[in-house]
Amino acid sequence: MKVLAAYNIKGGVGKTSAAVNLAWLAAASGARTLICDLDPQGAATWCFRVRMKVRGGGRKLVRGKRALARYVRETDYEGLDLLPADFSYRHLDLLLDSPKYVRRLTRRIRELGAGYDYVFLDCAPSISLASEAVFTVADALVVPTIPTTLSRRTLRQLARHLRREASAVRVLPFYSMVDRRRTLHRRICEAPEEMPCPMLATEIPYSSAVEQMSARREPLCAFRRTSEAARAYAALWDELVRRLEQTRPGPS
């Protein structure tokens, strides 16, 4: 089992689009895949047309005794399951007030993921106690990053934070919502060495097709497989699989 978290401190950067499409691609390749929607906005849950409801809410998610498997819903796509979001997740941090509960949430996600090849976490923006659990349980953070100065700054904040906490999670950022017509986007994409950590080679272009996902309530890769953005997600998935197979470079 590999746990990948679509994560960024900043909001509106394409986390849900990445999580939903990468999870769809993983399932389409034959892998048993689960996507956990941890964002109280429930955008991933919406995209899969699943009711946004977890009985007992965040409290049961974190502190419940019964296995999380009972909340899982099979999506319309073979091999792809979803743990839906609940609006009460906005109070998740209050429930994670002791390290004991952070550990418990981590353990519960890991137990749930045991029957899957890939588990994707669609995380809420911000850096919080819930993020601590994500950093612990995930093998890698897949970080969509818009090529702007502010995004670069938040990526730096994240890298610094993980270093300080001596976190073992791998950080795999990629350029998201890239608009090559914009000078700033071009400049930042063309100077990856100025980024605080090495970027993946694949860029996801800015695309109105991605926005249609929420209207159609389907992953982009499912309804417009040949669009530029869908092809970019497919390339991103291939690159991620390759990177995950590589052993982690040792400390330099």
Next chain:
Amino acid sequence: MYHRYLLDAPQTAAGILSRLAERFPTRREHGRAAARTYLDTFDWRLYRAAGTVLSDAEDGSCHVRWDALDGRRRHRAALPSPPDFARDLPPGGFRDELQAVTGIRRLLPVVRIDRRSERISVVDGRDKAVVRLSLDQGTAAGSTRLRRRLPTVLRLARMTGYERAYRGVRRFVEEDLGLAPGPETELDLALAAVGRRPGDYTGKLELRLEPDARTDRAVKRILAALWEMMQANEAGLRADLDPEFLHDFRVAVRRTRSCLGQVRDVFDEAVTRRFAGEFAWLGRLTGPPRDLDVHLLGLRGHQAGLPASVRGALAPLAEHLKSRREAAHARQLSGLDSARYRRLQREWRRLLETDADGGGANAARPVRELAGERIARAFARVRKRGRGLSAETPAEAVHELRIACKKLRYLLEFFRSLFAAARVNAFIRSLKRLQDDLGDFNDLEVQQGELQDTARDLLAAGGADATTLLAAGRLIDRLESRQAAARRRLADEVGRFATARTAAELDRLLASRPEAPDPARGSR
């Protein structure tokens, strides 16, 4: 989880879909046409492990999946073409778990289905699928091109998290549409259509002999079953599909020889001598490729424990063995194509098919009586050979003990149905532990010799450099120390098995009677 319902006629299919659509909100999905091939090993290892691997060729791609027989999905993978072996799958859980079941056996097509599916989903208020339904129609083909029509099947698939909706649809299908769920899986239906039975080959002897039957008749049944086993494996052996065809073929040859040699005076002496000689020839013919198979498989296994650099250095050895294996296989094939083999086939079949008196002194005796005598004698021989076995016993003496054990094992297997199954099974298990250690010891002995010979050959042919020879030396050292450990274990095992206590167990076994046969299971 799913339920399947057989429909009587295709015209009811459209009616069923429209009635479902009247009762539930539904969404029509893309129809599917797929050429589906069910795969299994020759000896049905997947089916026996309650699973099935199938490959769907669809839209130019190939989806391979491993499902449990009850429909639970285990693994799925998209591949360029169906895998020949488990090792052809990409690294991961699918490959590792499949490898554990199929081992070195090739995945062979069992039955091919051409299927068209009409698919609809029952949806909720969000247009989210909550139950999947499909109507499958198609044809099946086995090893020939002949296609058989399959019954139309309505399949209901439950979706995780939507169990209540599933119950509702199922109730409608069963109560309102009046359909009854069938226990048959798609594989069952397809196999029945092409006239095959799952598990129709096994490497085990499954005979039910009558205790009072004449020995010559009983022995002919045993020999006929072994002959059938050789015939079943011959095509795979010739095509060299995987090493197990040759292995099973040879086991049947060895058992035949053992039967002729040990269950004495059943046939006319000249007949026994002649066929014993012919099967010995067949054994010799198929021996060299099998030895090389064992050596190659062993080399692969031993390499796994060595550092990568040494592993690489051993590659020329493996290559050399492979080319020797090819030559040995070619020689084996010309033997199987010879007039001598054809004559053996013809005459042996004639002997097994006649009802005439075997002609030997024991031919008319009740088989149970003779079986008891022979088994007791074989055990006495094992005890004699095992007596005084120690760490210093020469390898030849260990080899003789191994042969004695094998003969005892074969006799127990031939005649197991004449005694209480639980006692025979327990005794065989106990014997098997000793045989495993004897086998390990012997394999390690043979492999060291083979490795030395191969290295010498390679050196003479100028195909080995110093690193390869050093690596071979290192491997021989390793095998030697493992052999020493095997011998220590062996002495303990012999001490455990070749005792008066085991002899008493054998006496009880030989006095026992088989349980009444289960009428549900047919006999062969």
